[in-house]
Amino acid sequence: MLPPPSPPAPSSSQPNTAGAAPLPSANDYAALELISQPVWIFDIDRRHVLWANSPALQVWKARSLEELQARDLGRDMSATVAHRLAQYQRDFEAHNAIFAEQWTLYPVGEAVALHVRFSGHRLADGRMAMMCEGQPAGAHAPDSVRAVEALLHTTLMISLYDLEGHPLYRNPAARDSTCRPDECLPERLVDAEDIQLLHDSLASGGGSSLTLRVHTPQGVRWHEVTARRCHDAVSGQDALLLSEADVTAIKDTEAQVRHLALHDPLTGLPNRAQVMARFADALRELGAGGAEAAVVFIDLDNFKDINDTLGHAAGDELLVGVARRLRDATRTEDLVARLGGDEFMVLLRSSDIRGDVDHAYRRIATSLAAPLNVRGLEVRITPSVGVSLFPEHACDIETLLRHADLAMYGAKAEGRNRMVLYNESMGMELRARTSLEAELRLALERGEFEVHYQPRMAVRSRSILGAEALVRWRHPVHGLVGPDIFIPMSERLGLIGRLGMFVFEAAVRQQTEWAARGHDLQISVNLSPLQLADTHLVARMAAVLRRYGCEPSRIELEVTESMLLGNEERPIAVLKAIEALGMSIALDDFGTGYSNLAYLQRYPLHTLKIDKTFIQAPDVDRPLAEMIVSLCRLLKLNVVAEGVETSEQLAWVARREIAEYQGYHFSPPVPAPHFEALLEATPA
Ligand SMILES: Nc1nc2c(ncn2[C@@H]2O[C@H](COP(=O)(O)OP(=O)(O)OP(=O)(O)O)[C@@H](O)[C@H]2O)c(=O)[nH]1
Structure with missing residues (x-):
């Protein structure tokens, strides 16, 4: 059918909303037969020629009107052409518009270039058809025909304005993006100051390229507007030639990227x-x-x-x-x-x-x-x-x-x-901490760590049942540094795995040495949550136990509540592997955290150490401790009271029938030789 159109003459293609000729009735078609230029009526909805005079039949290379009427011109119609015809139809309805454009018809597959004037034509059934009046376009050189065709098909919006901003010409893409056919350039721009910006940038050089917000039937869009001064070929007056490309998607993406870069x-x-x-x-x-x-x-x-x-x-x-x-x-x-x-x-x-x-x-x-x-x-x-x-x-x-x-x-x-x-002293503390960290990295190699032992006592017999191994850092300048300082530091610096194994090995060696001398104590060693991440942890421990010939049941590992929180499988798997190796597991500082009793059953625990805050609390504040003791008895867990410092506290522990205790009442953590002296002085 109506074929990819070929270029319109810019000056005449502007919709003309005023003074359209009265529409011919069906009876008037005969009169049109008398004129020599091709005229035909096209049914836009049904894509058929309804009527054509003889010159038009020639243009369409049709043997008769009936033969032309029978042709389905919609069959090969491109989406672009269909879209433009629908746009024309709307403009005929809305403004009695008239268009004049260069079209190329393909009546029997052969291109025929024709300058065509289109106007609306009301059919008897009320629908809007299109009257097409052709003039041969033979005078146009092939290149200009192609150029005009490109102008009609491009998605680039090309428009020509006079210097006051009144429209002289718009290609179909530009027409599609205007809200009204007679819309002036300043009305098109969303930001009032942009028209001045455009003129200023044109005044300062040959052309201007700006990204501006424009009103379109699709709402406000970002257009990249390239403008230059030119002459209107029809009137000869100065004019502005604008080409616009819709860059809203790019602008939106840019805005998103900017937002993402600067926001959480x-x-x-x-x-x-x-x-x-x-x-x-x-x-x-x-x-x-x-x-x-x-x-x-x-x-x-x-x-x-x-x-x-x-x-x-x-x-x-x-x-x-x-x-x-x-x-x-x-x-x-x-x-x-x-x-x-x-x-x-x-x-x-x-x-x-x-x-x-x-x-x-x-x-x-x-x-x-x-x-x-x-x-x-x-x-x-x-x-x-x-x-x-x-x-x-x-x-x-x-x-x-x-x-x-x-x-x-x-x-x-x-x-x-x-x-x-x-305050400024904080900076000094930080510097001190930083230098301490540097020294901590070397402390293992330099042999500055030592392990102290705090006795674990039988409440009834007052004999030493075991010991908790506690690491100490003997700093060459600062003396003993507390674990509350260097343990978190070691965890932060990734040293805790090596430090943990150092303590474990020292405890195992000590256990076998004391056992050989007739003191077969159970020694407990603290495990940092970060050590659980070491997939070789249990294998390393097994190797140490083998090396010293230590009976695994004589070693107990102490874990804290925070290690057991959550639903992760890893802690369970590690604790089960430790149990399978034959070592036992104690839950340390119980009562200070979540005191989630559910995991007492879920994990393979043997001992529960009640935190010193409960033991040292006044009598009236100990109901929770009492409940924990009863529960442990029910679950058949061994209970150890931590932080026993006074006879009164020990008496309370004894009344609750707690079997074991630890605390300054008997002894603080002491170096191994001192511990041996305690062993000698205490009933077996
Ligand atoms: N849900 C969630 N967690 C995050 C996010 N970013 C970081 N985290 C976690 O936030 C936690 C921050 O913990 P920290 O501030 O070091 O420690 P804390 O438990 O708050 O303890 P303190 O700060 O010493 O009181 C870490 O466990 C991170 O894994 C996030 O975007 N979403």
Whole structure:
């Protein structure tokens, strides 16, 4: 059929909404027979020629009107042509539009170029058809015919405006993207100042290329608009030639990428990168204006436990809830960001920053104090907060963040759920810690670790039943360093596996030495949760036991509650392998954490050590300890009371018929020779 059209003459193809000739009735067709140019009526809906005069029959290479009417012109019609015809039909209906364009017809497969004037033609049944009046286009050179055809088919929107912005010509793609046929250029642009921008950029050079927001029937879109000055070939007046490409998808993708680069995907808050970029500017402004600011560094307390007990997805939900609360608890001008993990940050600006920091902390702590609903459970979370001040503590964001982070560590060390303001001694502590870490790395090779033993006593007979092996670091300068300092450090530095095996081997060697001398004690060794990750742990332990000929049942491994939380298979598998090897397992510090009685049955436990806080509590505060003792009896677990320091505490332990105890009442952890002296002095 109506074939890929070929180019229109720009000046005449503009829709003409005024003064359309009255539509001919069916009887008028005969009169049209008298004119010499080809005229035919095309049924747009049904894709058939309804009527054609003789010159038109010639153009269509048809033997008769009936033969032409019988042709299905829709059969080979491209989607582009069908779309344009539908567009024409709408324009005929809406504006009595008239178009004049260059078309190429393919009546019997042969191309015929024709300049065609199209107008609407109302059929007797009320539908809108199209009257086509042709003029031979023989005068056009083949290249110009092709050029015009390309113009008609391209998705690039090409339009010509006079210098006031009135439309002179639009190709079909441009027509498709305008809201009204007579829409002026300034009306097309969403941002009023863009028309001036366009003129300015044209004035400063030959052409202009801008990405602008334009109104289209599909809504506001981003167009890359390339413009240049030219002459209108018809009127000779100065004109603007615009070509536009829709770049909305690219713009949207760019915006998404920018958003992702600067925001935390989980909470939608600004991320660390945005903090660094924006705060640097903000602080510069503050510096210039003499104002003050605070970097408030917030780390949630024991967040890992939420992940471990409720799962990572619940942890995520909690982080989203915390982000919302922080936003609500701060002013709109305060910048709230998620730095990563469970770390958040707020930048406060104020003229009285010390006073405002206290207020802000109270608001934050109060808003987080109310339980958060996570998967139907009420979860409570507390923050440890560190604060550094601008300009008092530093003037650049990196240092302020580092100081606030240090202060936050101070808050953790002081017991969590509090705010600590940075001070300079924290920097010194950090440096001391860093150098201690460096020395810790060498301490094993240098033989600076030693193992001390604390007796485990029979409550009734007061004889020594066993010992807990406890590692000590004898630092050449600082003397004995507490395990509360170097154990977490070793875990952080990845040294805990080697240190753990060092203690295990020392304990095994000691057990066999003492057994050979007639003191067959059970020795217990602490296991760090991080050691469970070592897939060779049990094999290494088995090799050590073999090397010293140690009876495995004489060694007990102490694990903590936190190692057993969650549903992971690994702890169970390791503990079962340890049991299979013949060693026993004790649960240490029971009662201080979750005291989840369910896992007492789930894990292969033999001994339960009741934490010293229960033993040292006044009599009235011991009902939980009593319940634990009864339960252990029921589960046939061996019970050890830890931290027995006084005769009164020992008497309580004895009354509860707890079989074993440990504590300063008899002896603190002591070096092996001292322990041997205790052995000699105590009844067997
Ligand atoms: N659910 C969830 N967990 C995360 C995400 N990012 C980090 N984490 C976890 O957050 C925990 C952060 O723990 P830490 O701050 O080191 O320790 P904590 O348990 O909060 O203990 P303290 O900070 O010492 O009070 C780690 O277990 C991470 O695996 C996250 O996007 N979603």
